[in-house]
Amino acid sequence: MTDQQTPGAPWPPASGLPSRDRMKPAESLRWGETPFDDLGRAELLRLVQAYHLALASADSALRQVCLQDPANPFWEADGQGRRAMARADTLKTLVDGDSAEARMHIDRQFYRAAAGLLFPSLADPFHDWGVNDKGEWCAPNPGPDWGYRPVEWQDLLPESGAPK
Structure with missing residues (x-):
């Protein structure tokens, strides 16, 4: 991985996520390598943006499902659903802090628009x-x-x- 953008790649990128052929195949990885090592700066930026948007969407869906059946063991402190929400909270807090206002500001300033650009095949009228x-x-x-x-x-x- 390099701090420079991929030679010949536009900045900002003309499209969202890097194509699959830009990723290192899992079977070729060695210790310490990731599928993203060959991506340029612009591609990494879009990938991180897409992961954060997907995380925020998944977290929202998890919380809605939890409200429907909070007594389910899946949502207990050591249940898989509760642990998944805790992981999402940890990552979101790194970016958004603890403030609901900050989360809304980030959504309004970026993700409302980026959803359609990062995931063009997933039409989402809410974004x-x-x-x-x-x-x-x-x-x-x-x-x-x-x-x-x-x-x-x-x-x-x-x-x-x-x-x-």
């Missing part, structure tokens, strides 16, 4: 910014030409994000 009359996923465009415009990776960059 769409908007849909135009052609059915295309779009971001708000509050400038003089108010309306919607196609969402791009650049919308997620701090320097050139969507107009405020």
Whole structure:
């Protein structure tokens, strides 16, 4: 793994997750290697973003299921469901802290848009910014030409994000 982006790879990447052929095959790994060792900076960034988004989604689903049947041994302190939620909490706290407000801010600023870019094959109406009359996923465009415009990776960059 290198700190440099993959030669010839665009920054920001034009698409979400790195393709499977960019990963090291599991059967070829040696001690200390990971499937991600050959990925460039941009690919690693998108992969980490996708993992965090998937973790937040899985954690939300786990909590909803727990509320439906909290007496199930799966949700006891040493149950697999409770341990899975504790692992998710540990990782989310590293990024979000303990504040629900911080979690909502991160979701509004990044994951609301990134869900469609990181997982384009998984249509998710709860994370769409908007849909135009052609059915295309779009971001708000509050400038003089108010309306919607196609969402791009650049919308997620701090320097050139969507107009405020």
